[in-house]
Amino acid sequence: MALPFLVTTLTRRGLLKPGSPIRIAAQLGALRNWGFSLAGELRQAAARDPDRVAVVDEELGKISYRELLDRAERLARSLRARYGIAEGDRIGLLCRNHHGLVETAIAGPLLGADIVLVNTGLSGAQLADVVREQRIRLLVHDAEFVDLTIGLPPEVDQLDERGCADLVAAAPLGELRRPGRDGRTIVLTSGTTGTPKGARRPTPNGLGPLVAIIDRIPLHVGARMMIAAPLFHTWGYAALQMAFALRGTVVLHRRFEPAAALEAARRHRCTALFAVPVMVQRLLEVPPPATRPPLEVVAVSGSALPGGLATRFMDRYGDVLYNLYGSTEVSWAAIATPAELRQAPTTAGRPPHGTRLAILDRDGDPTPTGQVGRILVGNELLFEGYTSGTGGDGSGRDGGGGLGLLDTGDLGHLDADGLLYVDGRADDMIVSGGENVHPSEVENLLAELPQVREVAVIGVPDRTYGQRLAAYLVLLPGEALDPEAVREYVRRYRARFSVPRDVIFVPALPRNATGKVLTRELRRYHRA
Known part of the structure; x- marks a missing residue:
C-alpha cells in the first residue's frame, strides 16, 4: 500500500493525532512486540488509552482497556496452569457476544494457542465433528450450550463461562512473554450446505488491512x-479487531433484539453498528425510536442485501448504510457506500484501495462489462487455507490461472460505472431447459413485492427440464398472495425460464446464526 495513501487515511481517521510521547512510545512498543493480532491491538490500545472503555456488556458493564488486558492475562495464566495450554494447542469458543468470548480470544494467543470460533447454531453432531476435525483441546462454552457438549470425546476439556470467571478471579502469579509462535484464529465457513470447514485467518502484518476498510x-x-453481528463470524470478529485498532468502545449483547439494540445504541451513544443484513431488515420491522441513536455508520456483511432493503433503511435512518461483500476466505472484496447504494441498491460496491478484483469466464479470460463470470479477489488478508484433523489444506488460490487471486465461488458482473454485482453462488446457478438461470435475480425481484417479508429462490430437480426454480416466501403479517400472482409478477419482468414453477409459502426461512438461509432445509419443503 502506498505510503501517502496510508498516512492520509490514518490522519483523516484520527490515528496520527498527537498525544503523550510516553504513551505513544508504549503503544508502538506493544505493536512491535506483539504484532497486529487481536492481542497486539488490545495491548497498544491499553498502552495509549488505558482508562478508555473497551467493552460494555450486560454482565460486567463497562470494562476499560487496562482492565480488559488484565483479565485476559489472568485468564491466560490460569489456562496455562490448570489445563496446560501451550503453543500450538487449539481452544474452541462456543459463545455468544459478551466479554468472556473477547477475553478468551485474547488469552489463547497470549500463550501461542489457536482460537477456533464455533458457530452457535451447530447441532450436537456438527459440534462433535468440528471438535474432532479441528483438534480442539479445550472447549470454552456458554452455559446454555452444555447439552450440545454431551457427545464430545472425554479427552476434550470443557470450561463454561462460570468456570472462566473463576479462573480470572483466582489466577496464579507469573509472567507472560510473547510466545514463539503467533496464535491463529480459525473461523468456520457458514456450512449452509454441509459440515462447516475451518478457515485459518492470517495475522495482519501492518496497518494496510485496517486502512483499506476505514478509507x-x-x-x-x-x-x-x-x-450485533456474531463475534464468531468473520464480520463480527473483524469489527472487534477494528474497534481495538481504533481504540474504540465495543457494545455487546448476547442476543439481537431490534428494539433493545436501538435503545442500547442510543443510551451508549453508538456512532457505528455492525450487523448482518437480516438484522437491518428486523430493525425496519419495529417502530422507529422517538430519539434516534447517533449512528453515522451501519456496516453490514455476511449475505446479500435483498432488493430494496438498502433504500428503505436509509429512508428511515439516513444515508449511513455500508455493505461489505467478502467471505471467510477472502476477507473483503468490495464495499458499497451509501451513495452507491442509492444509485444501485443491490450493488456490492467497489474494491477498497489495494484490492484486486477480476471477473473471469470459463476460459480464465476477463469478461466484458455486464457479462457474468467468476469473481476472483486478491488483497492483504486472504486466508491461509482450510484446516482439518487430517491436515488437509487447500485455499483455491491462483484460481485465476496464476494471477495470485482467490476464487470466491461466486458469480458476478461489473457495470459501466465499475460497480460490482453478485449474481449468486457458482453452484447455485441452474440450467433449465438449456438456459442459465441465476436464482438471486428472481429473489431480488420478489423481495420488492410489498407483501413479502423475506424470500429465497433455489434450484430443484425437474424430470423434463433438468432443473427448475422454487421460490419460498414469508409474508408480512396480514398480507396475502397466491402462487399464480407470484408467477405472473416474475413473468412480467423476466424471461419465461426464470418463472418459479414451485411457489411455497413458509412461516420463516431457516437461517444459521449469521442470518444465511440454509438451502438444505428449504429442500425439505420440495416435492419433485
Missing part, C-alpha cells in the same frame, strides 16, 4: 461501536 467506511479513533 471506504468512515470509522474514527474512539468510535463507539455496537457489534
Whole structure:
C-alpha cells in the first residue's frame, strides 16, 4: 500500500493525532512486540488509552482497556496452569457476544494457542465433528450450550463461562512473554450446505488491512461501536479487531433484539453498528425510536442485501448504510457506500484501495462489462487455507490461472460505472431447459413485492427440464398472495425460464446464526 495513501487515511481517521510521547512510545512498543493480532491491538490500545472503555456488556458493564488486558492475562495464566495450554494447542469458543468470548480470544494467543470460533447454531453432531476435525483441546462454552457438549470425546476439556470467571478471579502469579509462535484464529465457513470447514485467518502484518476498510467506511479513533453481528463470524470478529485498532468502545449483547439494540445504541451513544443484513431488515420491522441513536455508520456483511432493503433503511435512518461483500476466505472484496447504494441498491460496491478484483469466464479470460463470470479477489488478508484433523489444506488460490487471486465461488458482473454485482453462488446457478438461470435475480425481484417479508429462490430437480426454480416466501403479517400472482409478477419482468414453477409459502426461512438461509432445509419443503 502506498505510503501517502496510508498516512492520509490514518490522519483523516484520527490515528496520527498527537498525544503523550510516553504513551505513544508504549503503544508502538506493544505493536512491535506483539504484532497486529487481536492481542497486539488490545495491548497498544491499553498502552495509549488505558482508562478508555473497551467493552460494555450486560454482565460486567463497562470494562476499560487496562482492565480488559488484565483479565485476559489472568485468564491466560490460569489456562496455562490448570489445563496446560501451550503453543500450538487449539481452544474452541462456543459463545455468544459478551466479554468472556473477547477475553478468551485474547488469552489463547497470549500463550501461542489457536482460537477456533464455533458457530452457535451447530447441532450436537456438527459440534462433535468440528471438535474432532479441528483438534480442539479445550472447549470454552456458554452455559446454555452444555447439552450440545454431551457427545464430545472425554479427552476434550470443557470450561463454561462460570468456570472462566473463576479462573480470572483466582489466577496464579507469573509472567507472560510473547510466545514463539503467533496464535491463529480459525473461523468456520457458514456450512449452509454441509459440515462447516475451518478457515485459518492470517495475522495482519501492518496497518494496510485496517486502512483499506476505514478509507471506504468512515470509522474514527474512539468510535463507539455496537457489534450485533456474531463475534464468531468473520464480520463480527473483524469489527472487534477494528474497534481495538481504533481504540474504540465495543457494545455487546448476547442476543439481537431490534428494539433493545436501538435503545442500547442510543443510551451508549453508538456512532457505528455492525450487523448482518437480516438484522437491518428486523430493525425496519419495529417502530422507529422517538430519539434516534447517533449512528453515522451501519456496516453490514455476511449475505446479500435483498432488493430494496438498502433504500428503505436509509429512508428511515439516513444515508449511513455500508455493505461489505467478502467471505471467510477472502476477507473483503468490495464495499458499497451509501451513495452507491442509492444509485444501485443491490450493488456490492467497489474494491477498497489495494484490492484486486477480476471477473473471469470459463476460459480464465476477463469478461466484458455486464457479462457474468467468476469473481476472483486478491488483497492483504486472504486466508491461509482450510484446516482439518487430517491436515488437509487447500485455499483455491491462483484460481485465476496464476494471477495470485482467490476464487470466491461466486458469480458476478461489473457495470459501466465499475460497480460490482453478485449474481449468486457458482453452484447455485441452474440450467433449465438449456438456459442459465441465476436464482438471486428472481429473489431480488420478489423481495420488492410489498407483501413479502423475506424470500429465497433455489434450484430443484425437474424430470423434463433438468432443473427448475422454487421460490419460498414469508409474508408480512396480514398480507396475502397466491402462487399464480407470484408467477405472473416474475413473468412480467423476466424471461419465461426464470418463472418459479414451485411457489411455497413458509412461516420463516431457516437461517444459521449469521442470518444465511440454509438451502438444505428449504429442500425439505420440495416435492419433485
